[in-house]
Amino acid sequence: MEMDSRKEKILEAVVLDYIETAEPVGSRTISKKYDLGVSSATIRNEMADLEEMGLIEQPHTSAGRIPSEAGYRYYVDYLMNKSDIQEEAKQLITTTIRNKREQVGEVLRDSMKMLAEVTNCTTVMVLDDKHGTTLKLLQLLPVEPGKALMVIIMEDDKIENRFLEIPESMTKEDLDLVSLMINQNLRGLKVDDWQRHILENIFQNLQHQRQVVDCALEMLSSILGIQNADKKIYLEGGLNMLSQPEFKDVTKVKSLLQSLEQQEVLTQLMEADNAAGITVKIGAETGVDQVKDCSVIVADYKVKGETIGKVGLIGPTRMDYATAVSMLNTMALTLEEAYQEIE
Amino acid sequence: MEMDSRKEKILEAVVLDYIETAEPVGSRTISKKYDLGVSSATIRNEMADLEEMGLIEQPHTSAGRIPSEAGYRYYVDYLMNKSDIQEEAKQLITTTIRNKREQVGEVLRDSMKMLAEVTNCTTVMVLDDKHGTTLKLLQLLPVEPGKALMVIIMEDDKIENRFLEIPESMTKEDLDLVSLMINQNLRGLKVDDWQRHILENIFQNLQHQRQVVDCALEMLSSILGIQNADKKIYLEGGLNMLSQPEFKDVTKVKSLLQSLEQQEVLTQLMEADNAAGITVKIGAETGVDQVKDCSVIVADYKVKGETIGKVGLIGPTRMDYATAVSMLNTMALTLEEAYQEIE
DNA sequence: TGTTAGCACTCTATCACCTCGAGTGCTAAC
DNA sequence: GTTAGCACTCGAGGTGATAGAGTGCTAACA
Numbered sequence: 001m002e003m004d005s006r007k008e009k010i011l012e013a014v015v016l017d018y019i020e021t022a023e024p025v026g027s028r029t030i031s032k033k034y035d036l037g038v039s040s041a042t043i044r045n046e047m048a049d050l051e052e053m054g055l056i057e058q059p060h061t062s063a064g065r066i067p068s069e070a071g072y073r074y075y076v077d078y079l080m081n082k083s084d085i086q087e088e089a090k091q092l093i094t095t096t097i098r099n100k101r102e103q104v105g106e107v108l109r110d111s112m113k114m115l116a117e118v119t120n121c122t123t124v125m126v127l128d129d130k131h132g133t134t135l136k137l138l139q140l141l142p143v144e145p146g147k148a149l150m151v152i153i154m155e156d157d158k159i160e161n162r163f164l165e166i167p168e169s170m171t172k173e174d175l176d177l178v179s180l181m182i183n184q185n186l187r188g189l190k191v192d193d194w195q196r197h198i199l200e201n202i203f204q205n206l207q208h209q210r211q212v213v214d215c216a217l218e219m220l221s222s223i224l225g226i227q228n229a230d231k232k233i234y235l236e237g238g239l240n241m242l243s244q245p246e247f248k249d250v251t252k253v254k255s256l257l258q259s260l261e262q263q264e265v266l267t268q269l270m271e272a273d274n275a276a277g278i279t280v281k282i283g284a285e286t287g288v289d290q291v292k293d294c295s296v297i298v299a300d301y302k303v304k305g306e307t308i309g310k311v312g313l314i315g316p317t318r319m320d321y322a323t324a325v326s327m328l329n330t331m332a333l334t335l336e337e338a339y340q341e342i343e
Numbered sequence: 344m345e346m347d348s349r350k351e352k353i354l355e356a357v358v359l360d361y362i363e364t365a366e367p368v369g370s371r372t373i374s375k376k377y378d379l380g381v382s383s384a385t386i387r388n389e390m391a392d393l394e395e396m397g398l399i400e401q402p403h404t405s406a407g408r409i410p411s412e413a414g415y416r417y418y419v420d421y422l423m424n425k426s427d428i429q430e431e432a433k434q435l436i437t438t439t440i441r442n443k444r445e446q447v448g449e450v451l452r453d454s455m456k457m458l459a460e461v462t463n464c465t466t467v468m469v470l471d472d473k474h475g476t477t478l479k480l481l482q483l484l485p486v487e488p489g490k491a492l493m494v495i496i497m498e499d500d501k502i503e504n505r506f507l508e509i510p511e512s513m514t515k516e517d518l519d520l521v522s523l524m525i526n527q528n529l530r531g532l533k534v535d536d537w538q539r540h541i542l543e544n545i546f547q548n549l550q551h552q553r554q555v556v557d558c559a560l561e562m563l564s565s566i567l568g569i570q571n572a573d574k575k576i577y578l579e580g581g582l583n584m585l586s587q588p589e590f591k592d593v594t595k596v597k598s599l600l601q602s603l604e605q606q607e608v609l610t611q612l613m614e615a616d617n618a619a620g621i622t623v624k625i626g627a628e629t630g631v632d633q634v635k636d637c638s639v640i641v642a643d644y645k646v647k648g649e650t651i652g653k654v655g656l657i658g659p660t661r662m663d664y665a666t667a668v669s670m671l672n673t674m675a676l677t678l679e680e681a682y683q684e685i686e
Numbered sequence: 687t688g689t690t691a692g693c694a695c696t697c698t699a700t701c702a703c704c705t706c707g708a709g710t711g712c713t714a715a716c
Numbered sequence: 717g718t719t720a721g722c723a724c725t726c727g728a729g730g731t732g733a734t735a736g737a738g739t740g741c742t743a744a745c746a
Contacts, residue, residue, distance in 0.1 A: 689746085691745095692743090692744100693740105693742090694739100694742105697738085703730100704730085705728105706729085709724105713720105
């Protein structure tokens with residue numbers, strides 16, 4: 001069976017109408033509402049074909065059709081009108097992000113909330129934090145006998161604090177010396193770039209304070225390194241989906257929301273095809289059983305070709321893909337611009 | 344109409360059975376299940392009285408009785424057996440809190456989660472942060488020309504970082520001097536205790552670095568002071584309640600969960616009668632319309648007579664008050680002990 | 687006088703049954 | 717290839733009928 005333009009129009013009509021009404025779509029509805037110039041009987045024939053092709057399905061014999069996951073996939077890949085962004089929405093995102101640049105966290109939260117509300121979905125944000133994990137400044141401060149505070153400033157002015165146990169005999173001057181040596185040797189380097197001989201150099205020069213250096217380096221590498229792996233994930237608007245009719249069953253809702261609270265699940269959902277800017281996963285494609293009635297759209301944003309974060313939308317399979325994709329796209333682009341200006 | 348011991352027993356039976364089964368309780372059920380030594384007919388008479396007194400009510404004519412809010416109130420105030428803590432649960436709390444003291448945040452989260460799971464309620468924690476807001480150590484670090492980092496360590500080892508703009512001419516030695524002066528004069532003092540003459544003393548000695556001192560002091564006072572007012576609120580187990588039959592309606596769930604996301608609502612709910620250690624608010628007593636089908640139990644924990652935080656449980660009106668109260672009590676006590684040891 | 691057995695009554699939940707309408711597939715005519 | 721028409725299917729929603737749980741009242745009992 002071949003796809004032709006009329007079949008495509010009918011499939012599109014089914015998808016759009018089902019997105020709008022959440023009710024199975026009948027042939028008569030299509031012939032009346034969408035001006036295809038053919039009668040409902042013809043549409044019925046075509047719909048039988050589409051069903052045979054696996055693009056739409058019938059909940060029961062005497063009901064209309066709803067899109068199958070494959071149908072959504074076809075719609076997203078070939079039919080969806082990607083450019084019909086509401087200009088106002090675009091404006092909204094841009095201004096929300098730009099208005100108060102000062103506290104990045106706040107702004108992100110606001111934009112996420114806004115996005116979630118407009119699309120009636122849940123927004124997820126992953127900050128990769130890969131960039132800027134080089135060391136700018138490290139300082140050990142004596143707090144009380146036997147205890148020091150390690151202050152680490154990253155290249156992007158993020159700050160980390162860790163307490164450190166030190167020998168009671170150690171003085172402020174010793175700590176300053178250790179700080180100085182570490183700074184001199186490791187400033188501007190990523191953890192991957194630490195060379196064996198650099199570390200040996202530090203240890204040799206600070207034989208005396210060996211114990212502290214050892215401990216400090218270990219902490220430092222864990223901060224620079226692990227922070228890398230341990231991405232920060234934010235979630236906003238987790239309750240928005242509840243207004244959708246597909247979530248009228250509380251037990252479903254509970255298991256869905258519970259799985260969205262798990263980092264692993266979110267990470268899995270937000271895994272994206274790095275080649276494409278935007279990834280759409282429909283239903284089972286998400287790979288997580290508890291969210292098999294949902295779809296996920298992920299956009300990543302890059303600075304200098306490197307992905308530094310991802311924004312995602314989670315909603316019911318019957319979500320408004322066109323709007324969601326364009327909103328997400330705008331969001332990612334605006335974020336990219338914002339980051340570029342900071343650099 | 345007077346309350347007598349038999350009426351009390353019947354009321355207690357109604358409350359307990361309704362808590363257990365979530366179904367209206369009939370007279371026959373009580374006479375069979377709870378050994379009161381009288382027939383169901385007698386119980387019927389008494390129940391009619393209890394209804395007249397407003398302590399129980401009938402959903403419809405031919406149904407059993409359920410406790411009214413006043414009934415719960417009577418139960419909580421006069422009938423509830425406060426001492427029947429499950430020893431195992433107590434043990435659970437104690438070990439959860441004590442086992443890994445290192446990261447206070449982690450431990451609190453864990454205990455809250457545990458409490459929420461055991462009671463099938465939502466746990467709320469308010470940290471007043473009033474205690475320990477005295478200064479332990481302040482250090483200004485040069486980051487780059489014109490920019491310094493202020494590291495502040497509180498008495499309870501909480502750490503705050505703030506960037507500071509400084510004159511480009513300022514050296515590391517200048518900053519050290521400023522840090523030293525501030526430490527000498529303000530260590531161990533709360534913001535309320537700053538005396539005019541102490542501050543003048545600092546300014547006089549550091550005429551030269553006046554600008555930086557000024558700025559640093561302002562930041563310091565905002566950290567020590569504002570942090571005071573701006574309590575931290577944590578919520579855990581927000582989804583636990585969903586397994587209860589009273590929350591099978593999604594729209595209710597949504598509005599409930601949404602209001603629990605609002606700081607103001609939580610603050611309002613966690614307002615407690617400071618005289619009593621534990622406050623129980625039933626239904627409308629919470630004062631928040633969206634949670635009128637819920638009850639809230641709040642326990643505060645004190646160190647040296649001063650409230651430093653509160654733990655709360657939010658659950659359906661039909662919650663197991665006895666268990667909840669004793670669990671919460673144990674939790675508060677254990678926290679008090681833990682804090683006292685830290686001091 | 688308090689307690690109890692018995693009985694008529696009330697109300698809900700449940701199930702079978704029916705009808706209505708939306709939607710289909712098929713066929714024959716255009 | 718398209719369409720009108722028709723028989724058919726199936727679920728949603730309404731209607732009784734029934735069972736069962738629970739009540740209130742009354743009269744008898746200790």
